[in-house]
Amino acid sequence: xxxxxxxxxxxxxxxxxxxxxxxxxxxxxxxxxxxxxxxxxxxxxxxxxxxxxxxxxxxxxxxxxxxxxxxxxxxxxxxxxxxxxxxxxxxxxxxxxxxxxxxxxxxxxxxxxxxxxxxxxxxxxxxxxxxxxxxxxxxxxxxxxxxxxxxxxxxxxxxxxxxxxxxxxxxxxxxxxxxxxxxxxxxxxxxxxxxxxxxxxxxxxxxxxxxxxxxxxxxxxxxxxxxxxxxxxxxxxxxxxxxxxxxxxxxxxxxxxxxxxxxxxxxxxxxxxxxxxxxxxxxxxxxxxxxxxxxxxxxxxxxxxxxxxxxxxxxxxxxxxxxxxxxxxxxxxxxxxxxxxxxxxxxxxxxxxxxxxxxxxxxxxxxxxxxxxxxxxxxxxxxxxxxxxxxxxxxxxxxxxxxxxxxxxxxxxxxxxxxxxxxxxxxxxxxxxxxxxxxxxxxxxxxxxxxxxxxxxxxxxxxxxxxxxxxxxxxxxxxxxxxxxxxxxxxxxxxxxxxxxxxxxxxxxxxxxxxxxxxxxxxxxxxxxxxxxxxxxxxxxxxxxxxxxxxxxxxxxxxxxxxxxxxxxxxxxxxxxxxxxxxxxxxxxxxxxxxxxxxxxxxxxxxxxx
Amino acid sequence: xxxxxxxxxxxxxxxxxxxxxxxxxxxxxxxxxxxxxxxxxxxxxxxxxxxxxxxxxxxxxxxxxxxxxxxxxxxxxxxxxxxxxxxxxxxxxxxxxxxxxxxxxxxxxxxxxxxxxxxxxxxxxxxxxxxxxxxxxxxxxxxxxxxxxxxxxxxxxxxxxxxxxxxxxxxxxx
Numbered sequence: 001x002x003x004x005x006x007x008x009x010x011x012x013x014x015x016x017x018x019x020x021x022x023x024x025x026x027x028x029x030x031x032x033x034x035x036x037x038x039x040x041x042x043x044x045x046x047x048x049x050x051x052x053x054x055x056x057x058x059x060x061x062x063x064x065x066x067x068x069x070x071x072x073x074x075x076x077x078x079x080x081x082x083x084x085x086x087x088x089x090x091x092x093x094x095x096x097x098x099x100x101x102x103x104x105x106x107x108x109x110x111x112x113x114x115x116x117x118x119x120x121x122x123x124x125x126x127x128x129x130x131x132x133x134x135x136x137x138x139x140x141x142x143x144x145x146x147x148x149x150x151x152x153x154x155x156x157x158x159x160x161x162x163x164x165x166x167x168x169x170x171x172x173x174x175x176x177x178x179x180x181x182x183x184x185x186x187x188x189x190x191x192x193x194x195x196x197x198x199x200x201x202x203x204x205x206x207x208x209x210x211x212x213x214x215x216x217x218x219x220x221x222x223x224x225x226x227x228x229x230x231x232x233x234x235x236x237x238x239x240x241x242x243x244x245x246x247x248x249x250x251x252x253x254x255x256x257x258x259x260x261x262x263x264x265x266x267x268x269x270x271x272x273x274x275x276x277x278x279x280x281x282x283x284x285x286x287x288x289x290x291x292x293x294x295x296x297x298x299x300x301x302x303x304x305x306x307x308x309x310x311x312x313x314x315x316x317x318x319x320x321x322x323x324x325x326x327x328x329x330x331x332x333x334x335x336x337x338x339x340x341x342x343x344x345x346x347x348x349x350x351x352x353x354x355x356x357x358x359x360x361x362x363x364x365x366x367x368x369x370x371x372x373x374x375x376x377x378x379x380x381x382x383x384x385x386x387x388x389x390x391x392x393x394x395x396x397x398x399x400x401x402x403x404x405x406x407x408x409x410x411x412x413x414x415x416x417x418x419x420x421x422x423x424x425x426x427x428x429x430x431x432x433x434x435x436x437x438x439x440x441x442x443x444x445x446x447x448x449x450x451x452x453x454x455x456x457x458x459x460x461x462x463x464x465x466x467x468x469x470x471x472x473x474x475x476x477x478x479x480x481x482x483x484x485x486x487x488x489x490x491x492x493x494x495x496x497x498x499x500x501x502x503x504x505x506x507x508x509x510x511x512x513x514x515x516x517x518x519x520x521x522x523x524x525x526x527x528x529x530x531x532x533x534x535x536x537x538x539x540x541x542x543x544x545x546x547x548x549x550x551x552x553x554x555x556x557x558x559x560x561x562x563x564x565x566x567x568x569x570x571x572x573x574x575x576x577x578x579x580x581x582x583x584x585x586x587x588x589x590x591x592x593x594x595x596x597x598x599x600x601x602x603x604x605x606x607x608x609x610x
Numbered sequence: 611x612x613x614x615x616x617x618x619x620x621x622x623x624x625x626x627x628x629x630x631x632x633x634x635x636x637x638x639x640x641x642x643x644x645x646x647x648x649x650x651x652x653x654x655x656x657x658x659x660x661x662x663x664x665x666x667x668x669x670x671x672x673x674x675x676x677x678x679x680x681x682x683x684x685x686x687x688x689x690x691x692x693x694x695x696x697x698x699x700x701x702x703x704x705x706x707x708x709x710x711x712x713x714x715x716x717x718x719x720x721x722x723x724x725x726x727x728x729x730x731x732x733x734x735x736x737x738x739x740x741x742x743x744x745x746x747x748x749x750x751x752x753x754x755x756x757x758x759x760x761x762x763x764x765x766x767x768x769x770x771x772x773x774x775x776x777x778x779x780x781x782x783x784x
Contacts, residue, residue, distance in 0.1 A: 005661040005662050005663075006661075006662060008661055009658060009661045009662065012661075088713065091713035091714050091716075091717070092711065092712070092713045092714075092716040092717075093716040093717050094716070321697045321698075322697075324693050324697075325689075327686070328689060328723075328724075330682060330685045331647050331681070331682070331685055331724060332724065333647075333688070333689050333692060333722040333723040333724030333725060333727075334689065334693065334722070334723045334724075335719075335721055335722050335723075336693070336696045336697055336706075336721050336722075336723065337710070337721065338703070338706045338707040338709075338710035338711070338721060339707070339710075339711075340707050340708070340710075340711050343710075343711045
């Protein structure tokens with residue numbers, strides 16, 4: 001035993017006590033601030049923490065918890081706070097606090113300095129909640145963009161015409177060539193016919209039959225025979241002409257049928273152009289997701305992150321055999337907790353009394369019971385109830401319970417926030433609804449229920465009497481933004497209902513809003529009108545391009561048909577003339593024969609009389 | 611330079627006026643502090659022992675420095691051993707539970723895997739290390755010291771500032 005050592009030890013103890021007296025407050029303040037910051041994800045600041053070792057009395061002047069979404073604002077800020085810690089549990093490394101009164105609780109207060117934490121790459125531990133958050137984020141990101149891209153630009157007639165590649169023109173040109181060939185062939189065939197010449201010969205033969213020169217019955221009979229022969233020849237030619245006419249008529253009929261196809265071809269070109277300019281399908285859910293999805297999901301995942309923290313802490317203090325941490329920080333290790341049935345938990349704030357006022361003057365009161373490291377040791381769940389109302393009629397009620405008594409962790413939160421002011425707020429982070437709300441009132445009801453890895457939640461929001469601020473509104477850069485802006489100008493109520501249900505590997509997220517209906521209606525009206533105009537433009541453009549070819553075709557067909565028809569009519573006329581001529585000659589001869597017969601009869605009668 | 615200083619420290623320890631058991635005890639206590647996380651309750655106890663009992667403080671410091679480096683390297687092994695002892699040996703669970711719920715003992719952080727693992731290794735090494743060091747010191751003084759004193763490097767170290775500083779402060783600890 002060395003006496004110098006004992007003196008040294010005494011001096012050392014004295015120094016330690018002095019250091020404790022001087023620095024404990026600052027050290028503990030820093031420890032608590034770091035712990036709070038790790039939970040919230042932004043700075044947590046405690047002003048003037050003072051620990052009195054006599055009676056273990058703790059107090060601070062102010063507590064600020066930064067809003068991680070807006071680090072120049074506080075999520076909550078409290079005024080002066082005092083509480084006592086129990087002494088004996090401290091010897092067992094346990095912190096037990098009977099009651100904390102947090103007064104002058106306020107939310108949304110401005111910060112003097114930025115509460116952002118230095119960026120730190122944190123290895124994310126995958127669990128049900130991180131998986132759920134990831135799935136929700138992906139769901140929102142992938143839902144809309146692609147489908148709406150078709151809406152972003154006006155219907156461009158020029159580009160449609162380029163893509164269209166009108167097919168009628170080629171078909172008309174081909175038809176025209178084919179018909180020309182056919183007409184040429186007919187012209188050639190008609191020109192080779194010798195009906196005219198033959199008929200002239202027959203005409204000469206008819207004319208050569210001079211009745212005045214016929215004297216005898218034999219001569220008459222011979223002339224009659226000649227006429228009949230001429231007639232037979234004319235009939236034969238007539239038959240040929242009729243046959244040719246029939247063939248020509250049939251061919252011309254086919255030509256008319258072919259011409260009828262032209263209309264079909266043009267119609268096909270119209271139809272294809274129309275299909276290129278058609279209105280895209282817009283499902284209602286997409287719009288709500290696009291506008292409110294990110295806001296809702298971000299908020300939702302933020303709350304899920306808090307729940308994940310609570311679960312992680314609850315799991316950390318779980319007795320029995322915890323899962324081994326694969327690589328804890330060097331020299332830090334992993335704590336294993338051994339609770340006996342009647343032991344006290346490592347950390348337990350039995351009751352926190354809250355009172356304060358929100359940004360929109362709601363006077364809040366409430367309490368949080370049993371913030372505890374191991375619920376099983378006290379046999380109670382962590383519960384919170386905060387409620388209040390303002391003179392203007394706004395009210396807020398938040399009920400919550402964290403239940404880690406059973407093997408399956410469960411959390412349940414219910415929020416009702418009605419009649420709050422939306423003045424100077426943004427309803428969405430989306431660039432499609434960038435307008436600040438100049439005036440408006442809101443109602444939110446939310447249920448969040450988690451049990452193990454199953455989630456069931458619903459958030460309803462209604463914004464009434466809305467008036468948006470257009471001062472900073474940028475000029476729309478595309479059709480979609482234009483439609484959204486036009487819708488926003490015309491609405492005074494916005495509502496949406498978001499639902500997240502299922503398990504992390506089978507998650508269902510839906511978001512519906514009244515903007516869905518309005519958007520779809522307006523979009524269809526605006527875009528349809530535009531597309532109709534475009535269709536008319538396309539029709540006239542198609543007509544313009546096809547018109548010349550069609551006109552040429554029609555002109556050619558008319559001209560050729562007229563020519564061919566005239567040719568046939570000429571032959572018909574000629575043949576009819578010759579038939580008439582032959583008939584007349586035949587009648588004349590027959591008449592003369594009858595005359596001669598009559599003369600002969602008279603002669604015979606005279607002979608008999610004598 | 612650090613290597614030379616360590617060597618000088620070792621030679622000074624071996625040649626000091628302390629007895630071999632004092633040096634061996636100091637070495638073993640320094641080993642425990644070095645292997646286990648510094649801010650633990652048992653290390654406070656060991657510190658008090660070091661101050662109160664006549665052990666060689668130079669040996670404590672030397673041993674602490676050497677085993678701290680080992681501790682850093684062996685940390686994953688300590689974690690695994692501690693986890694095994696604390697969770698996998700079912701017969702001990704009752705003991706740990708009782709100890710954990712005794713005031714003050716909970717502050718010892720015995721329930722930490724690295725504390726437990728490193729403490730077990732330290733405890734296992736106490737006796738072998740004590741006898742090994744004691745025998746080593748005796749053997750050194752009887753057979754090796756005279757030869758080493760003739761080495762040029764030793765002459766250089768003897769003339770160094772560190773050595774002179776050590777000479778001045780070596781008697782402070784007794």
